[in-house]
Amino acid sequence: MAVAQGSEDAVGTRDAVGAEDADGFFHRLDPDMCVVTAAAGGERAGCLVGFACQCSIRPPRFAVWLSKANRTYRVARAAQxxxxxxxxxEQRELAELFGxxxxxxxxxxxxxxxxxGHGGAVVLKDAAAWFVGTILHRTDGGDHVGFVLDPVQWGQGREGQLLRLSDAAGIEAGHPVD
Known part of the structure; x- marks a missing residue:
């Protein structure tokens, strides 16, 4: 395997660099934040999520990652x-509630x-946009579990710039993140 030429401290592997070096990469990301809601067995739950993205074009698929520490994850395990x-x-207050x-x-x-919504899903009507997705797969990723969704229902609401990770800075998680 070829290694890129450059300074020793600019190139590394998981074994050769510390967690703080990897954090330097991840801290540069600024993804859109979203609120994920789940309903099952007469319970409903929701949380603020920063790990989410489209994962297929055809067919359209989206993946969200829920922390195993969250109540939302526990409800989502039984949800369809x-x-x-x-x-x-402008909806930072709502982000603070769910995060x-x-x-x-x-x-x-x-x-x-x-x-x-579809399948008994909970829809926040004031969101900028939303979709309900049928859960196709669950993937254990460590302290989070990925849910691959097949979008089946969607809607739009308010206009405005989307809330990003940097906008949510300072929201202290309702459950420990470590």
């Missing part, structure tokens, strides 16, 4: 569908305008 919601930068509080202690949906 998940709803992925995009928020605008900074735990459903183990508070009903995150109290007072929110919600609707029932």
């Amino acid at each position: 569908c998940l709803t992925v919601h995009l928020l605008t930068r 900074g509080r735990t459903g183990d202690e508070v009903d995150k949906f109290a007072g929110l305008d919600v609707a029932e």
